Amino acid sequence: MTIVQPNLPRTGLELHPAEPLWKRVPTRDDAGGLLSDFMMLVRGLNKQPQARVQSIVDNIDQTLQLYGKAVYFADLNFKLNLLWVSVRAVPGICLELPTAINMRVPEAVLIAHKVQPDAQSERTPVWRRLFNIG
Secondary structure, eight states: OEEEOOSSOOOSOBOOOOOOHHHHOOSBOTTSOBEEEEEEEETTGGGSOHHHHHHHHHHHHHHHHHTGGGEEEEEEETTTTEEEEEEESOTTHHHHHHHHHHHHOTTEEEEOOOSSOOHHHHHSOHHHHHTTOO
16 A cells, blocks of 8 residues: 655555565655655554455555655555554654554554664664664
């Protein structure tokens, strides 16, 4: 699932074949404003029956639509069970929106840095440790 929202009204989900996320994720909106992003792990998504997967996708999409123009881009990677969302600069959106998604999809958890980092986490970003890269 990839949702890209320029200034035009969104008509629903667009499904695209997998391409590296770094090639698709925008860093700025159409007006040149910087975007923020967050990542959520949807535990066990790729092991769910098709009906449950569709329900999860629908719940995520409905939640993203509630936030209207704040959501600029979203990508749900079924193979890795990861949801990536890029949002416009709105105070608190990177905590509020993941909380709203988690309320509708309890399997979805925000991937974030520890509040009190240990020595290992100071040297290696969370996403690298999560996927055992570097």
